[in-house]
Amino acid sequence: MSAAAPTTYAIRGGEDGARRLDLLAHTMAPTTEALLALVGVRPGMRCLDLGCGGGHVSRCLAGLVGATGVVVGLDFDPVKLDHATRASRERGLANTEFRAADVTGWREPESYDLAYGRFILSHLADRAAMLARLFEAVRPGGTLVLEDIDFSGSFCWPANEGYALYCRLYESVIRRRGGDANAGGQLYGLCVDAGFGEVQVRIVQPVHDGRCDAKALSLITLANIADAVLAEGLATADELEAAIAALRAFTDDPRTLVGFPRIFQVWGRRPTASSRPVG
Numbered sequence: 142m143s144a145a146a147p148t149t150y151a152i153r154g155g156e157d158g159a160r161r162l163d164l165l166a167h168t169m170a171p172t173t174e175a176l177l178a179l180v181g182v183r184p185g186m187r188c189l190d191l192g193c194g195g196g197h198v199s200r201c202l203a204g205l206v207g208a209t210g211v212v213v214g215l216d217f218d219p220v221k222l223d224h225a226t227r228a229s230r231e232r233g234l235a236n237t238e239f240r241a242a243d244v245t246g247w248r249e250p251e252s253y254d255l256a257y258g259r260f261i262l263s264h265l266a267d268r269a270a271m272l273a274r275l276f277e278a279v280r281p282g283g284t285l286v287l288e289d290i291d292f293s294g295s296f297c298w299p300a301n302e303g304y305a306l307y308c309r310l311y312e313s314v315i316r317r318r319g320g321d322a323n324a325g326g327q328l329y330g331l332c333v334d335a336g337f338g339e340v341q342v343r344i345v346q347p348v349h350d351g352r353c354d355a356k357a358l359s360l361i362t363l364a365n366i367a368d369a370v371l372a373e374g375l376a377t378a379d380e381l382e383a384a385i386a387a388l389r390a391f392t393d394d395p396r397t398l399v400g401f402p403r404i405f406q407v408w409g410r411r412p413t414a415s416s417r418p419v420g
């Protein structure tokens with residue numbers, strides 16, 4: 142399968158995008174690893190990482206499924222896939238496979254024991270159709286695990302106009318590109334509607350203080366949506382520059398807190414023929 146051009150994706154791809162995902166993965170590692178421990182990833186499983194980016198979660202899954210398992214990562218950004226492939230090779234992980242694909246046109250019926258997707262559904266226009274394809278891709282008895290953002294739950298302390306503008310621009314640009322930055326809250330209902338059973342939900346929300354590197358994630362994200370914000374006419378170059386300067390000063394202040402959006406973690410099981418309600 143050849144890579145489709147990521148024309149609608151609002152966040153800068155390529156090397157800049159790959160570096161941003163390294164920081165994002167570092168922030169998310171504790172809560173994502175706890176989630177995977179909770180849902181139960183076992184040796185020998187065949188797993189999917191939908192919109193895998195630099196393959197951070199794919200590598201975590203690869204460690205859990207071991208040499209008898211397989212992890213397939215799908216993404217349409219060839220630069221990130223290249224990073225993912227190299228990182229797996231450097232760690233000697235022979236059980237990962239990264240493929241270029243636009244997930245909106247992808248189908249692999251009954252191929253996975255577990256399908257996982259982090260921060261991908263919020264970028265897609267037809268989330269119900271994606272859930273239908275994920276239901277189809279998971280084998281009966283298999284598990285779906287999703288994590289996604291709810292930007293309406295973003296916060297910082299104290300209040301800051303640069304941060305507030307960042308949140309408004311992020312929500313607007315994602316909407317213009319067909320996604321929804323508040324999709325996290327929809328995941329539970331989408332999973333139930335798609336036919337998954339035993340659906341459960343949990344909320345996590347990282348926050349950064351002092352001068353840690355990850356505190357700059359919101360600032361870096363604002364810089365990485367700049368091209369799309371300008372292309373969509375949501376702000377002028379001067380307004381963007383002022384917002385970036387304001388958010389940089391706020392981020393550099395060791396007394397401030399920069400929060401993440403609220404993140405929904407949702408998981409459920411595809412029923413087997415015998416577990417389906419009769420009638």
Ligand SMILES: C[S@@+](CC[C@H](N)C(=O)[O-])C[C@H]1O[C@@H](n2cnc3c(N)ncnc32)[C@H](O)[C@@H]1O
Binds near residue numbers: 192260261
């Ligand atoms: C916010 S990043 C998350 C990456 C990874 N899941 C993680 O949590 O580190 C979203 C990823 O989805 C990919 N993506 C967005 N839309 C896509 C599509 N239609 N098909 C394939 N990949 C897509 C982007 O290239 C990007 O790598």
